[in-house]
Amino acid sequence: MKARAFDYRRVTSVTEALAAYAGCRGEARYLAGGQSLLPALNLRLDGPDLLIDIGRIDTLRGISVEGDALRIGALTRHAETLSSPLIVAHAPILTEAAAFMAHPAIRNLGTMGGSLALADPASELPACMRALGAVIEIAGPAGTRNVAADDYFRDLFETVLAPGELLSAVRVPLARPDIRMRFDEIARRRGDYAMVGLAAHLAFSGDVVETARLAFCSVGPTPMRAPAAESALAGRSLGPESIAAAKAALAADLAPDDDDALSAAARMHLARVLLGRVLSALGDGPQRAEAA
């Protein structure tokens, strides 16, 4: 299908973008990579009056170390996330996740900021942001505000972004030697939406897990933290016993719905399998064959 008619304006600064949004008498949308927005327009699931093209705002680009965080500009393409030496060094979980995201041609245009602003619960990057304890940087008419990833995602495709606000960057704490992190997912085919995905971020004190941050995608309306499973790991060494305890605890964390693709029970089963797989890979010991 073809998109409903809309007007188009290309802007070159965040200030200009915010002003264009404020000045639009109808519905406006920010256009970045367009890899989710344009399908929605072509399917007429969305029909704004104005697209504000933010794709050439230089200040929204770039990946840099700032203090103890890695700042990733909103316009960072998924292909850049996949290949950036800074991301591999400081937030390798994002490199792992980007390999699962859609297909190569989509990754050449899709952006970090677009994925986080859309907040598709099946998407990989939102789960990574919660696992990493990232901070989302949001530009608005009153200036810039920073929101912790745990407070940013509200509901299905819903975030704390107010109309007209613009996600400008994310800041991710730098990896440290005592932290192990991993992203993995289970999908029917390469590039398909995950049936379940998991971003895991464990801080160790010696052999003991000090804190665990587990964030699942595709099992609820938002990327889902798993506090019971996290607690089951904290204060214990990572091994068969603590992994089994975390898998058992997961029932208290997740309650996926039945849907056309998968029953709730099957999705829950896959979440446990994936949790076991990811934690085993993060453990020191030899990797065990997965016992589902």
Place this chain on the structure above:
Amino acid sequence: MIAPQPVNLTVNGARVRRFVEPRLSLADFLRQDLGLTAVHLGCEVGACGACIVNLDGQPVHACLMLAVQTDGMRVDTLEGLSDSEAVAALQKAFHARNALQCGFCTPGILVVALGFLKGCRPGETAPSREAIRDALSGNYCRCTGYEAIVDAIERVAKAACATQEAA
């Protein structure tokens, strides 16, 4: 009434200047305004890969890009890549291996394969069949079952990675 907007871009090496409706996709612009019908429109949501073209040298879905967005950019369709003989080895291998039936998906697959093969230089390890399939994961073919397509790309990849002696 929404006013058409100017767009200046380079298509297959030639400068193009047109006024376009903002909602016009790059794919429709290439097909309808420029007559470049190797750009095929299947799903129009970025799933099938039939419309893939190179934008500033990188494969993208022309259905998920607005013509007006491409101002100042360089677009290469299969017509251009074919004229420049950039895809000649792939076309020959697809022909030899019967790697197409109806041909609807073939232009998108050739553009993607060409980009994928950039990594193949003499002395490099040839990519695995799995890597080729991964590269093609965004291209649907409803006829061939992909085996012959992977065969053809693998043949070109191996030739490109072969050292002078082996070749």
